[in-house]
Amino acid sequence: MSINNHSYFLIFLVFLIVSCNSDDFNKTQSGLKYNIVKEGDGPEFKDEDYILLAMDYYDEKDSLLFSYTEKGIPVTIRYNDTLWDQRGQVYEGFKMLKVGDSAIFKVNCDNLYSLSFRGEIPYGLNPNSDITFYVGVVATMNSDEFRLWQADQFQKRKELQMKQSEDQLYEDLSIIDMYLDEKGLIAMELESGLRYVVDREGTGPKPEMGDSVIVKYTGYLLDGTQFDSSDRFDKPYIFEIGSGKVINAWDEGITLMSKGAKFTFYVPSPLGYGTRGIGKLIEPNAILMFDVELMEIVKKNK
Numbered sequence: 001m002s003i004n005n006h007s008y009f010l011i012f013l014v015f016l017i018v019s020c021n022s023d024d025f026n027k028t029q030s031g032l033k034y035n036i037v038k039e040g041d042g043p044e045f046k047d048e049d050y051i052l053l054a055m056d057y058y059d060e061k062d063s064l065l066f067s068y069t070e071k072g073i074p075v076t077i078r079y080n081d082t083l084w085d086q087r088g089q090v091y092e093g094f095k096m097l098k099v100g101d102s103a104i105f106k107v108n109c110d111n112l113y114s115l116s117f118r119g120e121i122p123y124g125l126n127p128n129s130d131i132t133f134y135v136g137v138v139a140t141m142n143s144d145e146f147r148l149w150q151a152d153q154f155q156k157r158k159e160l161q162m163k164q165s166e167d168q169l170y171e172d173l174s175i176i177d178m179y180l181d182e183k184g185l186i187a188m189e190l191e192s193g194l195r196y197v198v199d200r201e202g203t204g205p206k207p208e209m210g211d212s213v214i215v216k217y218t219g220y221l222l223d224g225t226q227f228d229s230s231d232r233f234d235k236p237y238i239f240e241i242g243s244g245k246v247i248n249a250w251d252e253g254i255t256l257m258s259k260g261a262k263f264t265f266y267v268p269s270p271l272g273y274g275t276r277g278i279g280k281l282i283e284p285n286a287i288l289m290f291d292v293e294l295m296e297i298v299k300k301n302k
Contacts, residue, residue: 025106032089033106033130040100043140045079050146051094052076054136059109060129073153074138076146088115090133099137106130165270169193172268172287179222180266187266194249195266202261202294209242210300213254220289227281236295247272250290257294265290 025033045051052074056067068074077094084091090112093105110127113119121127141149176195180187187195207213214236219228230237239245241255249271257263267288269275277284 025104028089028092030089030092031108031111032092034093034096035104036096036101037104038100038102040098040102040137042099042101042137044098045095045140047079047081049079049140049142050076051079051140052138053094054138055133057131057133059125059131065131079140086115088112090116093133093135097135097137099140102134102136105133105135107133165274168275168285169268169270172270172285175222175287176266176268190252192248192252192271193268194253194271196253196256197264197266198261199264199291200260200262202258204259205297206258207241207255207294207297208300209251209255210240212238212240212298212300213294214238214296214298215254216293216295218291220291221281222287222289225281227279238298249288250292254292254294257292259294259297262291262293265292 024035026035027033053076054068055075057065059065081095084095088111089107090105093103093107097103107116107130109121109125109129109131112131113121113125125131173193173195180195185197187197189195215238216230216236217228218226218230220226241251247267249265249267252271253263253265265288267290269285269287272288273282273284273286275284277286282288
């Protein structure tokens with residue numbers, strides 16, 4: 001098993017897409033149009049092997065429906081000779097291939113979604129049109145090899161997400177610090193990246209993980225757009241610290257407050273809603289501000 005040719009297939013798929021010539025296709029009895037562009041020297045598929053495919057496919061208007069060249073993650077399918085015979089034209093095409101092969105398939109849209117994908121045709125696609133697949137066979141793996149590969153891919157994705165989050169944090173902090181400087185505000189800085197300004201000190205003990213707190217708050221984007229407020233509840237908001245019901249910045253920041261305190265939090269996106277965003281106003285990687293007043297602390301042991 002070797003998957004060191006990922007980069008090659010990424011480049012080669014781009015080449016296939018750019019240089020595709022419809023006159024080069026053969027046709028099977030089922031109607032599959034195919035062109036084996038390059039023959040590799042790898043092994044043929046064995047029953048129950050996992051097949052890793054570099055694959056992009058487009059509709060009749062050349063609109064991209066799925067892209068390996070963008071995601072860099074192979075499509076994984078398990079080889080089953082009998083089952084594949086029942087899965088339509090695209091699987092008929094896959095059966096022609098071995099490791100290292102590259103091909104272009106033109107598959108009937110209705111055949112693809114009814115037999116291969118076992119689902120409804122997406123809105124806007126013509127059932128009688130062709131879906132064009134650009135395919136490269138990256139590798140085959142047995143069950144043990146596949147489990148190891150999955151674990152390795154999971155770890156790599158986790159490390160990549162952590163690196164992207166770290167990069168985003170540095171970018172957000174640069175913007176926040178510039179904003180604070182322009183406004184003439186002096187903020188306290190936490191190791192996590194959270195910035196906060198003490199508008200009013202409180203008195204008494206501070207809440208701990210597991211305690212419940214009652215707060216009033218208003219949330220803003222950095223441009224001043226208000227996206228949320230406890231006023232919409234007609235009463236203060238209550239939650240348990242550390243329960244996962246609020247963003248990380250709140251769990252950390254509110255433990256610095258005493259009853260009666262008012263803080264303004266400046267939240268880099270990894271401590272807020274991250275790359276997913278939320279709702280219509282909070283886009284991915286949005287920096288947030290919160291005015292928070294701590295009204296009451298309900299200790300967990302009481």
